[in-house]
Amino acid sequence: MSVHTTIGSVSESELLARIIPMFGESPFASVGVLVPPGDDAAVLTTGGSVVVTTDSMVRGRDWRDDWSSGHDVGVKVVAQNVADVAAMGAVPTGLLVSVAADPETDLDWVIDLTRGIADAAEDAAAPVVGGDLSSAPAGTVLVAVTAFGDLEGRAPVLRSGARPGDVVAVSGSLGWSGAGLALYESGTPDPIGHGADGAHLGSLELATSLLMWFHRSPRPPWEAGPVAAGAGATSMIDLSDGLVRDGGRIATASGVELVLDESAMREHFLTGPVELVLGGDAGWRQVLSGGEEHSLLATFAPGSVPDDARAPWTVIGVVAQAGPEGPRLTVGGAVPSVTGWDHFAG
Amino acid sequence: MSVHTTIGSVSESELLARIIPMFGESPFASVGVLVPPGDDAAVLTTGGSVVVTTDSMVRGRDWRDDWSSGHDVGVKVVAQNVADVAAMGAVPTGLLVSVAADPETDLDWVIDLTRGIADAAEDAAAPVVGGDLSSAPAGTVLVAVTAFGDLEGRAPVLRSGARPGDVVAVSGSLGWSGAGLALYESGTPDPIGHGADGAHLGSLELATSLLMWFHRSPRPPWEAGPVAAGAGATSMIDLSDGLVRDGGRIATASGVELVLDESAMREHFLTGPVELVLGGDAGWRQVLSGGEEHSLLATFAPGSVPDDARAPWTVIGVVAQAGPEGPRLTVGGAVPSVTGWDHFAG
Incomplete structure (x- = not known):
């Protein structure tokens, strides 16, 4: 008692x-x-x-x-x-x-x-x-x-340093926290909550619990930040408001277009727990715009993406000169219709 | 409109x-x-x-x-x-x-x-x-x-460095913020509030407004901190919870007794706006225990109290070895009955 x-x-x-x-x-x-x-x-x-x-x-x-x-x-x-x-x-x-x-x-x-x-x-x-x-x-x-x-003697990596010809890479997951939040909002119970130990659960239940756990208490890939800086990352941002919104911030600060590869993103970030639990359509929206992920998005000169098992980076696109539309982020050639978070708007 | x-x-x-x-x-x-x-x-x-x-x-x-x-x-x-x-x-x-x-x-x-x-x-x-x-x-x-x-290369000045034989000094006022709060709590209107310009006010009204102003928006003597450190201050604390309580923290951390001189304190800190507005008894309680003053209390080896017009320090006592009662602060030979603030207790 x-x-x-x-x-x-x-x-x-x-x-x-x-x-x-x-x-x-x-x-x-x-x-x-x-x-x-x-x-x-x-x-x-x-x-x-x-x-x-x-x-x-x-x-x-x-x-x-x-x-x-x-x-x-x-x-x-x-x-x-x-x-x-x-x-x-x-x-x-x-x-x-x-x-x-x-x-x-x-x-x-x-x-x-x-x-x-x-x-x-x-x-x-x-x-x-x-x-x-x-x-x-x-x-x-x-x-x-x-x-x-x-910074251990390195220069700080700003949002404004992306240059045409760079590659765009992510360290960490995409859409997990947003998927977990969607599960909570839909009233889904955590399959491993309340004393259950998960030993007899199937992959759907385990993936569900994983996403809900990640939403509650994320573990960002913070080791990847210094590794990226050491490899000469030209720009970097914490993904707190979703890939599209935060990637757009790098595009704007750097005056460039981030050209993201839809099939690479689907393969590396949709496949797995997000697609298994939410399905392809809702899962893809979370990959693009789910907030509070705290993964890292960075740009690197070609050939300099770090290869470090503790802090893996996955290439998802390239940096191009801004076109007539000005700085922006595109996925599969189009501006995604989804956006991210505003802390005061609903 | x-x-x-x-x-x-x-x-x-x-x-x-x-x-x-x-x-x-x-x-x-x-x-x-x-x-x-x-x-x-x-x-x-x-x-x-x-x-x-x-x-x-x-x-x-x-x-x-x-x-x-x-x-x-x-x-x-x-x-x-x-x-x-x-x-x-x-x-x-x-x-x-x-x-x-x-x-x-x-x-x-x-x-x-x-x-x-x-x-x-x-x-x-x-x-x-x-x-x-x-x-x-x-x-x-x-x-x-x-x-x-x-710190500009100096060692930090801790609460724990006061030594018997040191002198105790204050930079800034004592009791002004507490007196201002007491005026607000008693429903006293600010004589210079609401568009009045103070040109025709007497000293009581001016002192009243000064104390209320200081409570709302204090200007601590922050220049005095680096000056004290440069002069070799042995301990120092920000007076946020009242002289008695914060001085007691130096006594405890240093394992000493702070022996404060009541007449020096009354002369330098009670005389003036606090006594004029609150009178001697209530004013003295604010000098001892009024919170949120953000003046500085420090100890110095004898003869090393800084003499700097930008950041004046006033000696109010000496540091003695702790007696059988252990580390403590005394004023005029006695432990003051007043204490300071607790952020959760009423």
Whole structure:
């Protein structure tokens, strides 16, 4: 029998005393953290520069408690930020975590969130070096993460460097998170939820669970960012708003056309769990426009796409000079009709 | 006649197109910002380390719209973060801003907030290099800032370095923000609000308005942090939770007793607007425990308190060995009965 303790029923210092040790002692002994949490600010060692980015998740907008656990939310908010660091070509070096929560929030949920943040931080080798805790209006829970990265002496990889003649490549999946969201929205139960262990499930059920899991707590291919930068990637972006929208951002920033190969994309990204679960038509729409995937899209000079088993890149097209229509992205010769996300529009 | 446009009625890209230019172009051309807003992450040049901190403000908890304007909130959230950077002995070098807001939030309020952030960022010479915008549940507005700082080759000044024989000093005011809050809570109208220009006001009205202004939009003495570090400060802290509570943190972290001189404190910090407006008893309580002042408390070896007109420091006590009672802070030989803030307790 569990007793529900709210965070408002314990003092701030008690709450911090529960949370801070969960981020571990050992990371702060590693190179990179000169001053760990507990002072006015943290201090990280750097090369000649530091990559900085921030991204937040809000309950009811970016997650639903009936779909995602606190642990899921913690993993996802770290993943989003680490993907942005990786998309500059940097390795993650540290995180700040800011939580604003209704005092009625269940303490166990906050502990679970903390565990998810700590697990993802450890996976990314990016210690949590500080943060902030504040109370919020009834019903509101917001988790904001700031991530830091080190370019290890490389130049940052911008969105604006794609050049005609480059090839276009993706690291990671396409459409999994969007497919998982579509499954949740259609009321599909997770075949491996609620204590089932998956041992007797068929491939459809396993693929369904995989997509739903990826939507809740994605694991972006962040190792591929520094690898791409080391191979001389000319442009790179984190796919947070869908391939078409984010690829269009590279096209616009670089003043080029991204000419994507429909059959290569279908073969590499539609075939598999997305097509198995959603079918070809709905699956293809997710490949093109599903959000929150956090895979990486990059361009490379011909012949320089990295061949690294830890961080594989798949070529899906080429960069061409912008035509009379101006910078754009085409798939199979046409501008896709689908688009991506807008955080304020419906 | 003004038409109220909500942020939810314009697209995210339109909103960003309004906001981003307010942070100016010129700061990004300055040394320190290699990659400005608009890519996956920003890149700042650094020395061998970077100071990082984050602090948030939530509507209804950290400000009230009937007391504070959007501009006030923007100034205050930047000030809080810059004070934390200064308290490590660093100069601010950049900011990330994250806003989560109910789509029904008035666009003009967000523009006013942005202007406040931009003004304080310019004052601190810390450009806004990126951020995040998300929608939040009805009624919620949250502004989170992450600040970066450069130690310019100095060691960070921690809370744990105070040594017996050091002197204790303050830069900035004490009790002004707490006094201003007490005035708001008592329903006192701001004598210079609502179009009055203050030209015909007496000293009581001017002092009242000054304290209320300082509560809404403090201007911490952030230049004093690097000056103190350069003079060899042995410990330092940002006074966000009141002198007694934050001074106690230095005592605990350093394992010492801070022995504060009541008459020096009354002379330098009670005399003036706080005593004039609140009287001696209530004013003294604010000097001891008023929160959100963001002045700096530091310890120095005897004879090394900096003498710098830009960033004056006032000696208020000495550091002694901890007695049988353990690390603590005393004022006039006694432990003050007042304490500071707890963000979750009432």
